[in-house]
Amino acid sequence: MKLLIIGGGGREHAIAWKLAQNEKVKKVYCAPGNGGTFFEDKCENVNISEIPHLISFAKENSIDYTIVGPEAPLVDGIVDEFKKEGLKIFGPNSKGAALEGSKIFAKEFMKKYGVKTAAYEVFNDFESAFDYIKKCEYPMVIKADGLAAGKGVVICNNFEEADEALKDFMVNDIFKGAGKNIVIEEYLQGVEASILSITDGNTIIPFISSKDHKQIYDEDKGPNTGGMGVIAPNPYCTKEVLEQFNEGILKTTLNGIQKENMDFVGIIFFGIMITKKGVYLLEYNVRMGDPETQAVLCLMESDLLDLVVKALDKNLENYEIKWQKKHACCVVGASKGYPKSYEKGFEITIDEKIKGKVFIAGAKEENQSLKTSGGRVLCVVCKGDTLEEARENAYDNIEKIHFDGIYYRKDIGKIK
Template identity: 70%
Template sequence: MKLLLIGSGGREHAIAWKLAKSHKVEKVYCAPGNGGTALEEKCENIKLTSKEELIEFAKKNKIDFTVVGPEIPLVDGIVDDFKSQGLKILGPSKSGALLEGSKAFSKEFMKKYGVKTAEYAVIEDYNEAMEYVNNCAYPVVIKADGLAAGKGVVICMDKEEAKNTIEDFMVKDVFKGSGKKLVIEEYLVGVEASILSITDGKTILPFISSKDHKQIYDGGKGPNTGGMGVIAPNPYCSSEVLREFNENILKPTLEGIQKENMDYTGIIFFGIMITKKGIYLLEYNVRMGDPETQSVLYLMESDLVDLIEASFKGKLDKFPIKWKDKYSCTVIGASEGYPIKYSKGFEISLPSSNECKVFIAGAKIEDGILKTSGGRVLCVVSEGDSLEEARNKAYAYINKVNFKGIYYRKDIGIL
């Protein structure tokens, strides 16, 4: 089989690595890929980015199916365009991608189908937003309606912070249109969990749970990032939590997808909050999370190609997805100054290891040398019979990774 993978981050490197492990696969073309996919067995980077170029490539090279890594192409309707040309592609239709593309649409969907979620208000007027935060309880969560690269959510501790956030989103327009409409919602106290899953429109098959560490500094302090580390499975996701998630979130979501005729064959990611009052849905993503993917796929025993093919055939209800009876720990190595301002172009030194896998995110090969090219540069993933063992292996390795200004949290996996 020849496959096409769209994207260039650490998530895409992990997906490419997992697809390439299938005995069915001869080649994974990564568009555009990165310095990690360039070196991965069976993988080849191609410098294509536009929908038209990708469709033409898929036809010309008889691609068996395409996997979309990031959210922007999905929200832009790439799945509809590929399908209109008779090409197989994993992902939701443009209408289904609104579950991530619009926070307001997503919250209205949850409300309509009885998905348990926080109380909220959708506001498009600046003065109305200011009036709302003058009178609401704190803390409060303010979300940009549209895509904001994982940075459009602010937990405001007081009125001043809320007003500054509204100013940034609606007036300064820091997210170039995505913050012109806001979702302002109640702040939930609890522990977050990420549950990736795949759907064929008839069944949603959840993966093992994971726990992301979003803030830049140890102890969950500082600004939000795209994610600084992950553990899987999430120790807080007990059988009771998962049962409640299934009843109050997964089942009504599937009902909504079907009733809205979303034409959804692809990944659906549930960001949930485990509270004393029950399990609440924070958000949907319509693609795999990053860096959750790296930890979760590392523990998947099943062939990812078989799983995707089962989704195309509408047979996920018959697919016995298998997982290693292990824990995984993923630690992100970032550029100094991330997520605000950072320098690039530094050479990366990676020691060899049988204990860990390194997935490249923001790095490219220049003149045969791997150099930093982004904020989150790489992630180290390890596994163990216990969370502590997985954690120790990951840190033992990342302590030896070297590039100028490397920064990583020291507390990933400490509960």
């Protein structure tokens, strides 16, 4: 089999690595891929990104299945275009992808189908939003409607912070149109959890839970990032929490997808908040998370390609995903200055004695070596029989990686 993976981050490296383990897979093309997929077994990078060029490539190279990593191509309708050409592709169509592409659409979907979520108001002009923040309760949350590379959500503790966020989103237009319309949402106090799931449109199967660490500094301080580390499973996802999630969020979401006639065969990522009042849905993503994917796939015993094919064949009913009875800890190594400005082009050295798995995100291959090219450069995933053992292994091993200015949090997976 020949596969095509769309995307070039750490998530796509992890997907390529996992798919390549299937003995039927001859070649995994990564478009555009990165320095990690360049060196990965069975993988080859192809420097194309436009949907028509990807379609031509899939036809010319007899690609059996295409798997879409990031959200932007899904929102742009890559699945719709591939299917018009009779090509097999894993991911929701543009209608389904709107669950991530528009926060307003997602919140209205949740409300319509009884998915448990925070109270909210929608605004499409600065003046009415400004009037609202003068009298609302704090803290509260402001969300950009469109895609903002994981940075379109701001928790505002007071009027001054809300005023600044509103001006950034709606006046200064820092997200190039994605923040012109906004959601202002009730702040939920609790612990976040990430639960990936796979659906064929008829059946939905949750993956093992995980816990992301979004903020740049230890103790969850500083600005939000794309994610600085992950543990799986999430210790806060008790049996009771998972039962509430299943009844109040998972089943109601699948019902909505069916009632809306979405052509949704792919991944749904649920960002949930575990509160004293119950389990609430914060947001949908319509693809695997990054870096959640890196930790979760390292614990998956089942074959990922088999799972994808079963979903595309509408045959997930009674499928049981098998998981290792272990814990995983993923620590992200970032460029100095991230998530703001940072320098690129530093050589990365990885000790041959390193254990666990290193997934590359923001690094490119240059003369058979790796050079930094992004903010989140790489991550190390290690496993253990306990969470503490997994943490110790991850931190022991990230010390074996070097590049100028490498920065990582020291408290990933530390449970309060």
